[in-house]
Amino acid sequence: MSVAQNLHVDDSRHAALSIATMPPPVGGLSREDYRNAMARLGAAVNIITTDGPGGRAGFTASAVSSVTDTPPTLLVCLNRSASVYPAFRDNQALCVNTLGPGHQHLSNLFGGKTPMAQRFAACDWKTAASGAPILAQAAVSFDCRVTSRTCIGTHEVLFCQVLAVELGAGTGSLVYFDRRYHEIGVSG
């Protein structure tokens, strides 16, 4: 069979499969190997919040990155199978609340299967200009408007223009590395 015929066969098979059952590409890495490698990348921990026509929601995310400062833009990767996905799909307001030392319980609360009302009842909130909730205790908050979205595999990548930032009082950071939390920049 020619290469072209092979590609045709692969394409039609993939079209009939859901994302969950799709096999890795030929010669590709397993999800386990990829995750084990990614566990070696330290990342800040954030609670991503939203409010609007899709309702109020929030989840924990480490897949957050700066894209450009002109215009100030960051990105957030959200698994489309998460319970919060419909809210983020239907709202344009989004706030990235970066956690600090001692916030492990908030990360676990927003990263678990906890009902939404229970997640929000655990801490204090203000409302950003966009309408998204700002975590009062955050190390820093980025109030954003979602300007663009792209689906890659299981996730949606949300590109977010930063409308305003709010700096918290603390200087430390909560980092997720090797499947555990680490506190850095804590003075004293």
Ligand SMILES: NC(=O)C1=CN([C@@H]2O[C@H](COP(=O)(O)OP(=O)(O)OC[C@H]3O[C@@H](n4cnc5c(N)ncnc54)[C@H](O)[C@@H]3O)[C@@H](O)[C@H]2O)C=CC1
């Ligand atoms: N980007 C994401 O969607 C992330 C999801 N998680 C979720 O949190 C839970 C615990 O994670 P860990 O303790 O770090 O162990 P893990 O073995 O599930 O993940 C190790 C690393 O792989 C990456 N990763 C995990 N799941 C991913 C996904 N579905 N898509 C893209 N990258 C992914 C992350 O960098 C993560 O720190 C898991 O349910 C995991 O799915 C954690 C970090 C990032």
Ligand SMILES: Cc1cc2nc3c(=O)[nH]c(=O)nc-3n(C[C@H](O)[C@H](O)[C@H](O)COP(=O)(O)O)c2cc1C
């Ligand atoms: C430290 C940590 C980092 C996470 N990072 C992400 C992320 O970047 N993107 C994502 O979609 N889910 C991420 N998750 C998982 C979501 O927080 C989790 O799926 C969601 O809050 C719970 O989903 P549920 O509401 O469907 O129960 C992370 C979880 C933890 C604990």
